[in-house]
Amino acid sequence: MEWVEGFLKKDKRQQAFDDAWKEIPPYPGFSVAKKAYREITQWQGKEMRNLGRCISAVLASALRNLDSSQYHDFKSPVKCVSALVDFSLMAQYRSHTPDTLSYMESYLQTLHRTKDIFLKFRTSKATRTQADRQDWQLRELMANQRAKEVHHRTVANHRRQADQERVKRSDRRKDLIRGENHFNFIKMHYLTHFASHVRRFGTISMDSTEIGELAHKDQIKDGYRRSNKNDAARQILSQYGRQHALGMRLQTIEALSKVKGVIVAAESGMEMPAFSSHSTPRRVLKGRMKNTSTLTELCTTLNIHYSDMMQEILRFTRQTAADDRWLPADPTELGLLAVQGFAQPEIPVANLQETDRFQIHRARCTGTKAFRTGGPRKH
Amino acid sequence: MARLLALFTIRNILSEAEAVHRLAFVCILNPANSGRFHIASGHIPLGRRVNGRDMQIFSIGAVIGQAQVIPSWERQWIVNHRIDLRTFNEIY
Numbered sequence: 001m002e003w004v005e006g007f008l009k010k011d012k013r014q015q016a017f018d019d020a021w022k023e024i025p026p027y028p029g030f031s032v033a034k035k036a037y038r039e040i041t042q043w044q045g046k047e048m049r050n051l052g053r054c055i056s057a058v059l060a061s062a063l064r065n066l067d068s069s070q071y072h073d074f075k076s077p078v079k080c081v082s083a084l085v086d087f088s089l090m091a092q093y094r095s096h097t098p099d100t101l102s103y104m105e106s107y108l109q110t111l112h113r114t115k116d117i118f119l120k121f122r123t124s125k126a127t128r129t130q131a132d133r134q135d136w137q138l139r140e141l142m143a144n145q146r147a148k149e150v151h152h153r154t155v156a157n158h159r160r161q162a163d164q165e166r167v168k169r170s171d172r173r174k175d176l177i178r179g180e181n182h183f184n185f186i187k188m189h190y191l192t193h194f195a196s197h198v199r200r201f202g203t204i205s206m207d208s209t210e211i212g213e214l215a216h217k218d219q220i221k222d223g224y225r226r227s228n229k230n231d232a233a234r235q236i237l238s239q240y241g242r243q244h245a246l247g248m249r250l251q252t253i254e255a256l257s258k259v260k261g262v263i264v265a266a267e268s269g270m271e272m273p274a275f276s277s278h279s280t281p282r283r284v285l286k287g288r289m290k291n292t293s294t295l296t297e298l299c300t301t302l303n304i305h306y307s308d309m310m311q312e313i314l315r316f317t318r319q320t321a322a323d324d325r326w327l328p329a330d331p332t333e334l335g336l337l338a339v340q341g342f343a344q345p346e347i348p349v350a351n352l353q354e355t356d357r358f359q360i361h362r363a364r365c366t367g368t369k370a371f372r373t374g375g376p377r378k379h
Numbered sequence: 380m381a382r383l384l385a386l387f388t389i390r391n392i393l394s395e396a397e398a399v400h401r402l403a404f405v406c407i408l409n410p411a412n413s414g415r416f417h418i419a420s421g422h423i424p425l426g427r428r429v430n431g432r433d434m435q436i437f438s439i440g441a442v443i444g445q446a447q448v449i450p451s452w453e454r455q456w457i458v459n460h461r462i463d464l465r466t467f468n469e470i471y
Contacts, residue, residue: 020450025449027462309385
């Protein structure tokens with residue numbers, strides 16, 4: 001993020017980035033940042049994940065309205081950031097194919113090909129100190145040389161020489177920084193091993209260290225609390241072992257029920273219908289609106305033109321087959337029908353590669369107003 | 380892609396069955412730039428429909444999920460397809 005900040009600062013695009021950052025709408029599983037990105041001093045794991053999910057779009061939005069001279073300069077950073085985000089997203093897949101692995105490798109190649117644009121923003125504190133020291137030494141040297149010169153100089157000459165010295169010092173500083181900055185750090189190198197790791201050991205999400213951090217509470221702290229504090233280690237291990245075995249058993253039963261739809265008792269041969277807890281949830285409408293019992297009232301509440309609404313309902317009715325037509329085609333009759341307005345649909349969306357798990361998308365219906373009773377939208 | 384303007388159920392009290400139907404009144408957003416994605420970032424720009432009717436009625440069943448759009452140019456947005464794995468996999 002520091003690299004991106006440096007880039008935006010250099011090209012005076014910080015304000016545009018801030019504006020786009022503030023306009024990020026909510027999304028299921030994504031927490032909208034409450035602060036401006038520059039105000040966040042320390043990025044936590046969750047914030048970093050959130051940032052990764054929106055940085056590419058926000059950056060693309062910030063680097064808009066380009067002229068032809070800027071286009072080439074601004075293409076590389078967007079490409080670099082997008083490649084990194086794409087790589088991290090694809091690394092989160094729960095199963096891989098040779099195609100997905102080749103995609104990962106190509107993203108990494110793009111990242112390495114385009115990352116040089118950020119090289120100048122990777123100056124460490126040590127390099128800056130070294131550059132300052134070099135600058136100071138050069139200044140001293142030049143002052144000494146100037147003092148040794150005996151002949152008298154005009155003011156114009158003096159100014160010209162001072163300018164030349166400043167340019168020389170600046171060039172030397174740039175050379176030093178260019179020579180010292182690099183991308184040879186371990187986190188950058190790790191990425192090259194991701195694809196080979198998947199080929200050898202399977203998906204990367206299995207090795208997430210987050211699970212280990214969470215396990216500290218479930219496996220150790222809870223186990224310790226349940227023990228009699230006497231030889232606690234042994235009791236913690238046996239408690240966790242029991243829980244784990246039961247958990248595995250439940251998962252096996254669930255998997256068997258999904259395959260056949262029935263559970264067969266091993267010895268008796270009796271079959272019982274399986275209850276699947278993962279049936280597809282229905283779409284639910286929530287947030288009943290007041291004073292929306294007719295179409296006219298609904299349109300007034302949401303500030304929508306009644307004629308537009310009526311026209312579209314009639315068109316929709318005409319599209320359905322004559323036998324299935326369930327709404328009157330007469331506008332007067334339509335106006336008499338009972339209506340109830342809602343603010344929020346809950347739409348179940350299956351997770352990628354986990355079709356038995358659903359994420360509930362809670363869209364907001366705010367009419368012509370913006371989210372959270374804000375003013376009207378720009379368009 | 381569309382913006383949800385109104386969400387309502389309508390009961391045909393004039394018929395015997397009194398069937399209830401769930402409808403959504405939406406404002407259609409069309410892919411801008413002839414649907415070509417941005418070369419560097421891969422994002423798809425959206426804009427309001429300029430010709431033809433931009434409002435439509437759909438059954439709630441046609442709504443398949445939420446999308447995150449970020450304002451870009453004037454009256455244009457870009458679809459953030461990197462917001463979750465599913466969207467990334469489907470749009471990419």
